[in-house]
Amino acid sequence: MTGSRPLDVTSTEHEAAASETAILTIDLDALLANYRRLCELAAPAECAAVVKADAYGLGLAQAAPALARAGCKTFFVATLGEAKALRKLAPHATIYVLAGLMPGTAELFRERDLRPVLNSAEEIKEWASFSASKGETLPCAVHIDSGMNRLGLSAEEVDAVANARDLWAALKLSLVMSHLACADEPRHPKSEAQRKAFDRLRARLPKALASLANSAGILLGPNYAYDLVRPGIALYGGKPHRQGANPFQPVVHLKGRILQVRNVAAGETVGYGATRTLKAPSRVAIVSVGYADGLFRSLSTKDGEEGLVVYTGSHAAPILGRVSMDLITVDVTHVPEKVSRRGQWVELIGPNVSAQEFAHHAGTIDYEVLTNLGRRAYRRYIGG
Ligand SMILES: *Cc1c(COP(=O)(O)O)cnc(C)c1O
Numbered sequence: 001m002t003g004s005r006p007l008d009v010t011s012t013e014h015e016a017a018a019s020e021t022a023i024l025t026i027d028l029d030a031l032l033a034n035y036r037r038l039c040e041l042a043a044p045a046e047c048a049a050v051v052k053a054d055a056y057g058l059g060l061a062q063a064a065p066a067l068a069r070a071g072c073k074t075f076f077v078a079t080l081g082e083a084k085a086l087r088k089l090a091p092h093a094t095i096y097v098l099a100g101l102m103p104g105t106a107e108l109f110r111e112r113d114l115r116p117v118l119n120s121a122e123e124i125k126e127w128a129s130f131s132a133s134k135g136e137t138l139p140c141a142v143h144i145d146s147g148m149n150r151l152g153l154s155a156e157e158v159d160a161v162a163n164a165r166d167l168w169a170a171l172k173l174s175l176v177m178s179h180l181a182c183a184d185e186p187r188h189p190k191s192e193a194q195r196k197a198f199d200r201l202r203a204r205l206p207k208a209l210a211s212l213a214n215s216a217g218i219l220l221g222p223n224y225a226y227d228l229v230r231p232g233i234a235l236y237g238g239k240p241h242r243q244g245a246n247p248f249q250p251v252v253h254l255k256g257r258i259l260q261v262r263n264v265a266a267g268e269t270v271g272y273g274a275t276r277t278l279k280a281p282s283r284v285a286i287v288s289v290g291y292a293d294g295l296f297r298s299l300s301t302k303d304g305e306e307g308l309v310v311y312t313g314s315h316a317a318p319i320l321g322r323v324s325m326d327l328i329t330v331d332v333t334h335v336p337e338k339v340s341r342r343g344q345w346v347e348l349i350g351p352n353v354s355a356q357e358f359a360h361h362a363g364t365i366d367y368e369v370l371t372n373l374g375r376r377a378y379r380r381y382i383g384g
Helices: 010-014 028-042 050-056 059-067 081-087 108-110 121-134 155-162 166-172 189-202 355-362 368-372
Strands: 022-027 073-075 094-097 116-120 138-143 172-179 209-213 252-264 281-285 310-313 315-318 326-331 347-349 378-382
Touching: 010 081, 022 028, 028 059, 028 355, 028 378, 050 081, 059 081, 073 081, 081 094, 081 108, 108 116, 108 121, 116 121, 116 172, 121 138, 121 155, 121 166, 121 172, 155 189, 166 172, 281 347, 347 355
Parallel strands: 022 378, 073 094, 094 116, 116 138, 138 172, 172 209
Antiparallel strands: 022 252, 252 281, 252 347, 281 326, 310 315, 310 347, 315 326
């Protein structure tokens, strides 16, 4: 995989307590390398960091301070609760809350110097009147819907508020943003249509910094960068575009431990539901991770299906049969016994098993893989 650095497996094994059965390593150096790469790609635009959902499951408490130390000044979270946690970790950062302004929460934003991303004319009015009541012009972003039909002001709503001078005078519009629906498909015509709609609509609003690109949008080129970019998944080693190589380094490494290895005769079945019948005599390793650790149950295989290929040392071994809560079964028939015996580690996500490949076998995307890593594995942060 491009840009991957092999981790020192032996030191991982050495450092983990002997009792650990799963290790989740988060490589903060790789996170920061990805951040610097995104800064270069987006320059001269500012590169913010999207750290919603506990930094995509990797740990806000570790990721946010590391990014702030690396020079990141602007952060986006989804919820006010996430913003409160982030404020403690990054006292001087600019923090935007994508969920916007829920009724009755304006004072919570003000107290902690947080900025709502206002999603409707109603929210804009509420923020403006709250600001006026405090005798302050409080900062905020406005989200324009440029064609995704999810959050943000419609074209009609932009028209309705565009000329409301009193409204705009009462607050400080620090950012106008929109979000791309199809940026992961580089040739999709929707991105360009959204970019044009964004330009048309933001021209009607007071002058402010502009932001359109998520990770995939940054890779669409400089036309999409505007003043500020908002990458999430690329920071965490995800693959923004469907085609081509991943220009970002893997950040997450998940390993599980072999608890037992058994010889199973041809014709026998493996695991719950007896979904997998062995065609030949096999060596089957029972590995100590399951759906409670983010190994989606949809990684299960039945007869005729190819399982996700995981690694013991440098040896490939496919998942067999059903994934259960705490266990998976792996075919190690062709793996030398010295790397496939009780106590050995199996790589489930890492340099050999990308989060995208993992996601593909589970019928999902790397975003969902990362945000579902679970809390049971022993977490280890390196670098940063
Ligand atoms: C989550 C999110 C992002 C980050 O998207 P990635 O695809 O992870 O880079 C950017 N902008 C908005 C509005 C988002 O909700």
